[in-house]
Amino acid sequence: MSSSNAPAWSTQPNPYPPARRDEKASQTYKSAAKGSVTVPEPYIWLEQPPSQSEETKEWVHAQAKLTQTYLDDCQPDLDILKSRIEKNFDFARFSCPSLKGDGQYYYSYNSGLSPQSLIYTASKEEVQNNAGRNGRDPIGKIFFDSNLLSADGTVALSFTTFSHSGKYMAYGISKSGSDWTEIFIRETVKPFKLDDAHYNSNGTIKLSKEELAKHVDASGGKGRLGDQLENVKFSGATFTHDDKGLFYQTYPSSSVTDKGTETDANKDAQLWYHRIGSPQSDDVLVISKDLKAPESMWSTNVSHDGNFLMLYNSKDTDTKERVYVLPLHNHGIDANNQFSWIPLALSFKYVLNYITNKGNRFYFMTNKDAPNYRLVSVDIDPSKALATKNVWELTGEDAVVKDVIAEDKNALLGSVQVIDHNKLLVVYSRDVKDELYQYELETGKRVERLLPDLVGTIDQIAARYSDDHAFVKFGSFVNPGQVVRLNWETNSAPDAKKQEQTAYYDTQVEGIKANDFVSEQVFIKSKDGTRVPMFVTHPKTVQKDGTAPAILYFYGGFNISITPVFSPSMMSWISSYNGVLAFVNCRGGGEYGDKWHEAGTLLNKQNVFDDALSAAKYLHESGYAAKGKIILSGGSNGGLGVAACINQQLPEHGIGAGIADVGVMDMLKFHTWTIGHAWKSDYGNVEDPEMFDYLYRYSPLHNVDGKKVYPTTVLACADHDDRVVPAHSFKLMAEMQHKLASNPNPLLLRVEIDAGHGAGKSTQKRIQEAAEKYAIVARALGLKIREEGSRL
Numbered sequence: 067m068s069s070s071n072a073p074a075w076s077t078q079p080n081p082y083p084p085a086r087r088d089e090k091a092s093q094t095y096k097s098a099a100k101g102s103v104t105v106p107e108p109y110i111w112l113e114q115p116p117s118q119s120e121e122t123k124e125w126v127h128a129q130a131k132l133t134q135t136y137l138d139d140c141q142p143d144l145d146i147l148k149s150r151i152e153k154n155f156d157f158a159r160f161s162c163p164s165l166k167g168d169g170q171y172y173y174s175y176n177s178g179l180s181p182q183s184l185i186y187t188a189s190k191e192e193v194q195n196n197a198g199r200n201g202r203d204p205i206g207k208i209f210f211d212s213n214l215l216s217a218d219g220t221v222a223l224s225f226t227t228f229s230h231s232g233k234y235m236a237y238g239i240s241k242s243g244s245d246w247t248e249i250f251i252r253e254t255v256k257p258f259k260l261d262d263a264h265y266n267s268n269g270t271i272k273l274s275k276e277e278l279a280k281h282v283d284a285s286g287g288k289g290r291l292g293d294q295l296e297n298v299k300f301s302g303a304t305f306t307h308d309d310k311g312l313f314y315q316t317y318p319s320s321s322v323t324d325k326g327t328e329t330d331a332n333k334d335a336q337l338w339y340h341r342i343g344s345p346q347s348d349d350v351l352v353i354s355k356d357l358k359a360p361e362s363m364w365s366t367n368v369s370h371d372g373n374f375l376m377l378y379n380s381k382d383t384d385t386k387e388r389v390y391v392l393p394l395h396n397h398g399i400d401a402n403n404q405f406s407w408i409p410l411a412l413s414f415k416y417v418l419n420y421i422t423n424k425g426n427r428f429y430f431m432t433n434k435d436a437p438n439y440r441l442v443s444v445d446i447d448p449s450k451a452l453a454t455k456n457v458w459e460l461t462g463e464d465a466v467v468k469d470v471i472a473e474d475k476n477a478l479l480g481s482v483q484v485i486d487h488n489k490l491l492v493v494y495s496r497d498v499k500d501e502l503y504q505y506e507l508e509t510g511k512r513v514e515r516l517l518p519d520l521v522g523t524i525d526q527i528a529a530r531y532s533d534d535h536a537f538v539k540f541g542s543f544v545n546p547g548q549v550v551r552l553n554w555e556t557n558s559a560p561d562a563k564k565q566e567q568t569a570y571y572d573t574q575v576e577g578i579k580a581n582d583f584v585s586e587q588v589f590i591k592s593k594d595g596t597r598v599p600m601f602v603t604h605p606k607t608v609q610k611d612g613t614a615p616a617i618l619y620f621y622g623g624f625n626i627s628i629t630p631v632f633s634p635s636m637m638s639w640i641s642s643y644n645g646v647l648a649f650v651n652c653r654g655g656g657e658y659g660d661k662w663h664e665a666g667t668l669l670n671k672q673n674v675f676d677d678a679l680s681a682a683k684y685l686h687e688s689g690y691a692a693k694g695k696i697i698l699s700g701g702s703n704g705g706l707g708v709a710a711c712i713n714q715q716l717p718e719h720g721i722g723a724g725i726a727d728v729g730v731m732d733m734l735k736f737h738t739w740t741i742g743h744a745w746k747s748d749y750g751n752v753e754d755p756e757m758f759d760y761l762y763r764y765s766p767l768h769n770v771d772g773k774k775v776y777p778t779t780v781l782a783c784a785d786h787d788d789r790v791v792p793a794h795s796f797k798l799m800a801e802m803q804h805k806l807a808s809n810p811n812p813l814l815l816r817v818e819i820d821a822g823h824g825a826g827k828s829t830q831k832r833i834q835e836a837a838e839k840y841a842i843v844a845r846a847l848g849l850k851i852r853e854e855g856s857r858l
Contacts, residue, residue, distance in 0.1 A: 113796075115327045116327075186269075234342070329793065331739065379457070469510070615691065620699075622703070622707055642852050654671070723843040727783075
C-alpha cells in the first residue's frame with residue numbers, strides 16, 4: 067500500500083554532476099511565426115558518445131554514481147522487488163511450432179531465466195503428442211543455442227529465416243543491441259549446441275561461466291557455412307526457392323569500430339543477392355542506391371509458389387510504400403543477373419502487403435481507399451516486366467485492385483494469413499481486442515469465427531500456405547500466453563471442412579495468478595472530447611478509493627497499436643505495491659486505423675500528450691489511483707511522450723513520477739542521427755518553418771520549465787542504442803538538472819552498458835533495469851512494499 071510520507075530529497079549531499087554549458091553554441095532555424103529563431107545549444111558536446119569523448123564519458127560516469135547513490139537508499143526494497151520480478155520472469159516461454167520444408171517443426175524456447183532464447187526442433191509426432199502439456203520442459207532437441215553466442219548474453223539473434231526446402235537457416239547476429247547485423251547460414255542438419263550431457267532437461271546449461279566461455283562463438287559456431295554478410299541493417303534475408311541464394315539490404319560501413327555507438331545518418335541502402343558458398347564481394351547488386359532519395363530502404367519476400375519476388379521501397383517509417391514484382395526464373399534469379407520489374411504502386415500513397423497468389427492473380431492487404439484496410443486482388447502480366455536496377459525510374463499506372471474482403475468500418479483488419487491453399491485466417495481488432503475468423507480466399511466469404519471466447523491479443527499465427535493446420539498464440543495482461551492448434555480435414559470441399567481446435571500449451575506463472583486480478587477496459591474523454599480507450603489492471607484487493615499508486619503506460623505513434631500484453635516486471639510492481647497498471651491507447655497509434663494514427667502525428671502530435679494527461683486525470687478522479695502517485699511510463703516515441711507530458715503536467719493531472727526509456731528528446735535534431743530521418747513521417751520536417759514552430763513548442767529538451775516543480779524523473783538510455791542515440795537523454799537530463807537544480811524530487815539518468823534500443827537484451831539486464839527504475843519511483847513516492855505472503 068502507499069504512504070504519504072515520501073523521503074526527503076536534496077542535492078546538497080549529492081549534487082548533480084556539473085555539465086559544461088557552451089553558451090556560444092547555437093543553431094538558427096526558419097520560423098513561420100518569427101522569420102527565424104536562434105536556438106541555444108549549450109550541451110552540443112554531449113552528442114559525442116562516451117566511446118568517442120572523454121568529457122561525455124566522465125559526465126556519464128558521474129551520473130551513474132549519483133543514480134547508484136539513490137539506489138543504495140532504495141534497499142532493502144530494491145532487492146525484494148528484483149527477487150519478485152525474477153520469480154515472475156521464471157516461466158517457460160514458447161513460440162508456436164512452425165513447420166518447415168524439411169518436415170520438422172521449429173520453435174523458440176526460454177526456460178525462464180536463460181539470457182537468450184533457444185531454437186528447438188521437433189518431429190510431427192512429438193508435436194502431436196505434446197498437445198495439452200503445461201510443463202516447463204521443451205520437446206524435441208536443441209537446434210540453435212543463442213546462449214553460446216556470448217558469455218554475458220550481449221550477442222543475440224536479430225532474425226532467423228528458413229529456406230523453402232528447410233535445408234538452410236539464415237540468421238542475423240547483433241552485438242550489444244546494435245541495429246547492425248551480420249548474416250550467417252547453416253544447414254538444419256547441423257545444430258549449434260553443446261553435447262547433450264551439458265544440458266538440463268529444460269535447456270539450461272550445466273557448465274560454469276568459465277567452462278562456458280570456452281565454447282562461445284559469436285558467429286554461430288562450427289558447422290555453419292562459410293558465408294558471412296556484413297554491413298547489414300534493417301534487413302532480414304529472403305531465400306529463393308531453388309536454395310541457391312538470398313536477398314538482403316546493406317548500408318555503407320559504420321564510421322567507428324565500435325558499431326552501435328556512431329551517430330551518422332543511415333542513408334544509401336542497397337539491395338543485394340548472395341549466392342550461397344560465394345564471398346560477399348561476388349554478390350549481385352539488385353537495387354543500387356537512389357541518388358535522388360538516399361533515405362530509401364528496401365525489403366523483399368518471395369511468393370508462396372516461388373515464382374516471384376516482392377520488392378517494397380519505403381522512404382521512412384510510414385507504412386506507405388512503392389511496390390514492385392520480379393518474375394523469377396526456375397525459382398531463382400536470371401543467369402545473366404538481369405532483373406525485370408513490374409510496378410504495382412509507383413508512389414508512397416498506400417500499403418500493398420502481399421498475402422498470396424494463384425498464378426498471376428495476387429492478393430494484397432491494403433489501405434488504399436480503406437483506412438481500416440481490406441483484402442484485394444491484382445492481376446499482373448509478367449510479359450510487361452522491364453529490366454532496370456533503378457526501379458524508381460519506372461513509370462505508368464498503379465495496379466488496378468478489386469475487393470475480396472471489403473473494408474469493415476467498425477473494425478481494423480490486422481492481419482491475413484493463407485493456409486491449406488484456399489483458407490484465410492483473418493484477425494480483426496475491435497476496440498483494441500482481437501477477433502479471429504476463417505474466410506475463403508477466392509470468394510472472400512466469411513466461414514466462421516474461430517476461438518470466440520478469446521479475450522486479449524493474438525501474438526502469433528504459425529502456418530504455411532500448404533498446411534492444413536495452424537497454431538495460434540494469444541495472451542493478455544494477466545496471461546503470458548496460450549497456444550491452441552486449429553485443424554481441418556484435408557482435401558474436402560470448403561463447405562464440408564470442419565475446423566477443430568486443441569489446447570496445445572498454457573503458460574503457468576508461479577507468482578502471478580490471473581484470478582487474483584481484475585482487468586477491464588474503460589473509455590476516457592480527452593481534452594478535445596475524443597473518446598480514448600484505456601485498459602486498467604489491478605489486484606482484486608485494490609479498492610477504487612483513490613489511494614493506490616499507478617503506472618500509466620502509453621506510446622501514441624508510428625501506427626503501432628498498444629495491445630493487452632503480459633509484463634512480468636509491471637505485474638510484479640503492482641503486486642508488490644498493491645497498485646494499478648493502465649495502458650492508454652493514445653492517438654498516433656494504429657488501434658483504429660489510419661485516421662487514428664494521423665490524429666497523433668505532425669501538426670496533431672499534441673493530441674498524444676493530451677490523451678495521456680487526460681488519462682492520468684481520469685485515473686485519480688475515478689478513484690483508481692491516488693493523485694500524485696501516478697507514474698508515466700513509455701519507451702522510444704513513448705519516452706518522448708513521457709518527457710513532453712512531464713513538461714506540460716499541471717497539479718490537476720496528479721503525476722508523481724515519469725520513466726522515459728530511450729526517448730526522442732531533441733525534436734529539432736532527431737533527423738540528423740542514424741535512422742532518425744525516417745521518423746519525419748510522424749514528427750515532421752524541422753526545415754519546414756511551420757513544422758519548426760510546432761516542434762519547438764513541445765520538444766522536451768527545449769521546454770524544461772525552471773519555475774515549475776517537476777515529478778521524480780528517470781531517463782533511461784543505452785550506450786549502443788543506434789536507433790535513438792543516447793545523446794537525446796544526455797542533453798535533456800543536463801538541461802533538467804541545470805534548470806531544476808533545487809527541484810524537491812530527484813532527476814536521474816540510467817545508462818545501460820553494452821545494450822541498444824531494447825531488442826536482444828538479455829533476461830538478466832531486463833530484470834535489473836526494471837527493478838532499479840521501479841524501485842526509484844517507489845521510494846520517491848513513499849510506497850511501502852507488500853510483505854511476502856500477504857494476501858493480494
